Amino acid sequence: MLLPHLLAVDPALITSGAGRGVVRNACWYLLDRGQARTARNRLQQLYDTWLRRLGPDHEGTLWTAYCLARALDDTEDHASARALDEDTLQRRRRLLGEDHPETLTTASNLAIRLAALGQTEEARTLGEDTLTRQRRVLGEDHPDTLRTAHNLAIRLADLGQTEEARTLGEATLTRRRRVLGEDHPATLITAANLAIDLAALGQTEEARTLGEDTLTRRRRVLGEDHPNTLTILRFLDQLGAAREDSDIGG
Incomplete structure (x- = not known):
């Protein structure tokens, strides 16, 4: 019921952090439902407006950039997604520090962008560093930690380390099932990728x-x-089939 209104309201009229968050979450919902083009167009409008009104370092602008990067990636504009995530990561590191949870979520997503552009080694290195930090800061079972572990398993498989990918994927699936439940979309993404690794190892x-x-x-x-x-x-x-990365939610 609310979605059409959230997609239509003039972003210049949204002046509270809570209001900006509701509109961004609506766009993230569209991305999760596979409606990336609609979400991208709306997020670009939101980002352009809030960048101009709030400045590049404002939390509202950074979170919108973060969401827009996923929309760009989901619509195959991987280079623009990487550039936006790189800028957001640089700003969050300066404003919040290397180990802040929001910095780490951006780093995790940037690794996805790097991999999409064929920079798999760089993506693996960034993913490993981010996972180490998230395990220390957030704990083994935090949903953000598990998303990074899931994506790192993909990088390992892409680099031919399929056994290591299978081991990490199995551990991540066990934790996601316990933390999120059997039917959570994130759990099912890990299950799908583990099935691909099992097939690659001959366990048809x-x-x-x-x-x-x-x-x-x-x-x-x-x-x-x-x-x-x-x-x-x-x-x-x-x-x-192609493995599926998992962006950390906005």
């Missing part, structure tokens, strides 16, 4: 069993036509 039956369970849950939670549902369906059709 285990991969198929996990993939079929993930498909059933995604159909129920996300719907038949969600991009993530279609990804695991393609995997089961051919037992091979």
